[in-house]
Amino acid sequence: MERAVKIEEVNRDNMGDFLNLIVGLAHYENAAPPDVGAKRRLEADALSSNPPFHAFVAFLGGKPVGYIIYYFTYSTYDGKRILFIEDIFVTKDVRKKGVGKEMFNFCLRAAKKQGCCGLQWAVLTWNEDAIGFYERMGGKREDLHIYCIDEKDFGGIQ
Numbered sequence: 001m002e003r004a005v006k007i008e009e010v011n012r013d014n015m016g017d018f019l020n021l022i023v024g025l026a027h028y029e030n031a032a033p034p035d036v037g038a039k040r041r042l043e044a045d046a047l048s049s050n051p052p053f054h055a056f057v058a059f060l061g062g063k064p065v066g067y068i069i070y071y072f073t074y075s076t077y078d079g080k081r082i083l084f085i086e087d088i089f090v091t092k093d094v095r096k097k098g099v100g101k102e103m104f105n106f107c108l109r110a111a112k113k114q115g116c117c118g119l120q121w122a123v124l125t126w127n128e129d130a131i132g133f134y135e136r137m138g139g140k141r142e143d144l145h146i147y148c149i150d151e152k153d154f155g156g157i158q
Contacts, residue, residue: 005102007068010046010055017057017064018046025067025089029124053086054110058103066090068103070110073120080117083110088121095129104137122146 010018019039026033034042046055058066069086085107090100111119121139123130135141 005065005099006059007056007103007106008059010057010067012047014057014064015043015046018055018067019043021057021064021067021089021091022087024091025087028089028092056103056106058090058099060094060097060099065094065099066103068107070107072114072116075117078117081114082118082120083107083114083116085119085121100133101137104134 008014019034019042022042023033045052053069053071056068057064058068066089068088070083071086072081073084074080075082088100088103088107090103107119121134123134131141
């Protein structure tokens with residue numbers, strides 16, 4: 001890669017870049033981007049004294065080109081934390097230029113530093129590029145299904 005990727009923790013100075021990159025991921029996934037309220041919550045959570053996630057922006061040549069959000073889950077079998085990557089996103093213009101690899105390795109180093117027993121993430125089934133990337137990085141698909149109940153459906157839960 002020509003220039004080094006710089007990965008920095010989300011802060012007040014790069015918050016706009018972080019939020020814009022999240023919008024970029026939403027567009028890539030054909031999903032609704034965060035509305036004004038969600039952006040406010042993301043900013044408040046990211047900058048809080050006890051954030052619910054760790055967030056980073058990747059820069060290449062001073063330009064924001066990606067972001068990472070991760071948090072920790074727990075393995076009851078190993079009695080150790082697992083680093084779960086919620087989002088890892090690279091802008092289209094720098095894909096296949098080593099940025100994603102640098103960002104993924106950043107997560108691996110964080111997991112090792114925190115004494116985690118593993119690293120996990122989810123990939124949309126249609127995202128063949130991401131699936132190929134993760135498999136080249138050594139990722140293995142687990143035989144499980146992820147389920148969710150949306151907030152709008154909480155009312156029916158007793």
